[in-house]
Amino acid sequence: MKRILSLMFSLLSATAAHAADTIVIGAEDDWYPYAGTVDTKPKGMAVDIVRQAFQKAGVAVQLQSMPYARCMEEAKAGRIFGCFDAARNSVLEPQYLWHAKPLFIARINVYANKDAADKGLTVKNLEGKTVAVTQDYEYGEAFDTNSKINRVVSKHDVQGFRLVNIENTWK
Structure with a gap:
């Protein structure tokens, strides 16, 4: 069984997170080695990929570690720009805006x-x-x-x- 993991962006209206020069993305804090919290900072393979992607795009990003459920809720409510790592499924699909290519694919x-x-x-x-x-x-x-x-x-x-x-x- 494969878990397709995507960096996802919620459908948000213009909020402070969007208007600021730096966007805030939630990083799951408990899925090592992909994303976790080490010394209060987000660390892991997915964290590195996300940072590099935004850097290459010239977009300033602040990653905040938080529990997965809170990350998803914060993104859904528009309090942060997005959240990663989520598996796209029929329940989540209509609730968020997803990019075309997954961040990566992993086996469960x-x-x-x-x-x-x-x-x-x-x-x-x-x-x-x-x-x-x-x-x-x-x-x-x-x-x-x-x-x-x-x-x-x-x-x-x-x-x-x-x-x-x-x-x-x-x-």
Whole structure:
């Protein structure tokens, strides 16, 4: 399953973020190595790409680290110019303005306890199973729209990984 990640820009009216000489873009703070916060500053591969793109375009940009859900909401409300890294899907598509080429493409993997019997799981295999997900993240169209998957929601990726090690979580 692939997660197409795009730098997205919300459909905004003229706001202070637009009128200023420097635009403000939200950077997800918890998706390492793509985007995260190190010493209170946004760091990571996606952060570097976004900075370089705006620099090449001659546009001054300020990147602000924030939780993904807040980043998306701030962009949607027009308080910041945009947010990255989001997976384009049918739910988000009409809510934001997307550029033509994705920032990059990455695979989403399913992680399980090393003793789990199931290997090489697909979205269809996850139906009826309990899966840890991070609050308000996208995991690709097939996963995101499948109501047969039971989700346990946490605020950070690391919390989901910790759940994998809790006995009986996956039964």
